[in-house]
Amino acid sequence: MNLLFVCLGNICRSPAAEGIMRNLFEKNDLSDKFFVDSAGTYAGHCGELPDVRMRNAAQKRNLTLTHRSRPLEEADFERFDMLIVMDDNNYAAVERLAPNREAKQKIYRMTDFCTNFDVDYVPDPYYSGHDGFEYVLDVLEDACEGLLNFVQAKKLI
Numbered sequence: 362m363n364l365l366f367v368c369l370g371n372i373c374r375s376p377a378a379e380g381i382m383r384n385l386f387e388k389n390d391l392s393d394k395f396f397v398d399s400a401g402t403y404a405g406h407c408g409e410l411p412d413v414r415m416r417n418a419a420q421k422r423n424l425t426l427t428h429r430s431r432p433l434e435e436a437d438f439e440r441f442d443m444l445i446v447m448d449d450n451n452y453a454a455v456e457r458l459a460p461n462r463e464a465k466q467k468i469y470r471m472t473d474f475c476t477n478f479d480v481d482y483v484p485d486p487y488y489s490g491h492d493g494f495e496y497v498l499d500v501l502e503d504a505c506e507g508l509l510n511f512v513q514a515k516k517l518i
C-alpha cells in the first residue's frame with residue numbers, strides 16, 4: 362500500500378508526517394507492506410531538505426528527516442492509494458489536479474485520523490515560532506497513530 366502526504370511547500374508538515382509514519386511502520390514490523398512519500402502543491406522549494414526548524418524539532422524526537430521536496434504530479438494519483446492532505450487549501454489544490462472521480466476519492470484529511478486532538482487542519486508552521494513546530498509534530502504523531510489503526514481496521518494491508 363502506498364501513502365502520500367501532501368502539504369504546500371513539502372518542507373515542513375508533509376515530510377514530517379512521512380518520517381513519523383515510516384517510523385511507526387518500522388516499529389510495527391510493517392515496513393515491507395507500505396511505501397510512504399510526500400509532496401507539495403507548490404514547487405518553489407523543489408529539491409530542498411525539510412526546513413531546518415522542522416528537522417531540529419523532529420531530531421529531538423529521534424526522527425531524522427531526509428526527504429527532498431518535490432511537487433505533486435498527476436501521476437501520483439496512479440502510484441498512491443491514499444493522498445493525505447494537511448489543510449483545506451491543500452485539499453482544494455489536490456482535488457484540482459485529480460484526473461477523475463476515482464482519483465478524488467483517494468484524498469483524505471490528515472486530521473480526520475486524530476483521536477486526541479479535536480482539530481480540522483494541521484497549521485502551516487512556516488511563519489510561526491518554535492512552538493508551532495512542536496505543536497505540528499504533536500498533531501501529526503496523533504494522526505499517524507490513527508492512520509495506522511485505519512489501514513489495519515480496513516484490512517488494506
Ligand code: 4NP
Pocket residue numbers: 368369370371372373374375405406485486487
Ligand atoms: P509546508 O510549509 O507546507 O508545511 O511545507 C510551508 C513551507 C513553505 C511555504 C509555505 C508553507 N512557502 O510559502 O514557501
